[in-house]
Amino acid sequence: MSGLPAASAGEAPTGTAVDDDLRYVGLATRVVSFVVDAALITLVDILVGVGAALILFLLHISNELKTILAVVGAVAYITGSILYFVIFWCTTGQTPGARMLQIRVVSAGRDRVKPRWAVVRCVGVVLASLPLFAGFVPILFDGRRRGFQDWLAHTAVVEAPGPSIAEVSRAKKREIYEASHQRPPAMPE
């Protein structure tokens, strides 16, 4: 079903979390990544919510309209949360939490996840959470550490080691410094 390498797909005792150069990420790391993302989303939502509540307080609007706006806010919250994950999975494969933990969501062909599969994965996360998070249990036993949502969207979560934010910043500064201190080429005699 999945196009991912099948070298360790079985449940053999010698199963490994590594396929070729891919190292699959386990449950704890994914939970930490999700907690970071949830904290970010909640922070933004609190700021937006407080701003919206302040505006509504100043405008003196009717109760009916307030109810409608609350529904609109709830829909916006759910849509925003889905878009957050879908956009990050489709573009870089890394949400900010995943970037911090240096992990990435990849498709079956180890490419970027296509938008429709990202939406399917998002739905899969919700479905996996509904039966007391039972959908995440397969991560502990699967050869490629896949949960229900990965099985549904043909994806896997792999390690993506890369330069840290400090290293990127240092490299940029070094480039700027070297560019500004580069001597002009010598004139031919």
Place this chain on the structure above:
Amino acid sequence: MSDDQKANSRRRVLGPLAGLAVRAATATLRPFAGVAEVAAEAGLSLERRAVDRVLESTELERVVVEAINSTHLQTALKRALESDGAAQLIDSLFDSGLIDRFLERLLASESLWRMIDEIAGSPAVTAAISQQGLGFADEIGDQVRSRSRKADDWVERAARRLIGRHPRMLPAEPDAST
């Protein structure tokens, strides 16, 4: 004739004679004093010119460089710094209260705080502080990453033990030296 009257009469005779002698000596020595003054001025001027010439020449630079590079001088300095005398000199410098006074004056000066403000606000210092902040965040990130990876394996082992499965064979950590 009393003794006082004799002394007075001697003073009257010898006083003008002594004054005459002093005037004569002054008049005689005046040309010599002028010559000595001119000679001293010429000597001073010569000294100044010599010093200027030495300072302008490359010889002074060569002498200073050779003196600094001289192993003898370096050895002598090293011995002097290692000696008890140097330690005593430092002790007496601190005991004298000169350092305390220097620091008090330094802390009381406006220029020092202005300089500190300038340094603290300079782009290089602010960049260094931000780099340090990022480095700290990096360190925390590294710690979280390594612990979460260990937690992955631990949770998996525990879950597999719970249902009686063999633990997963995990690959060895790559060697840090490679």
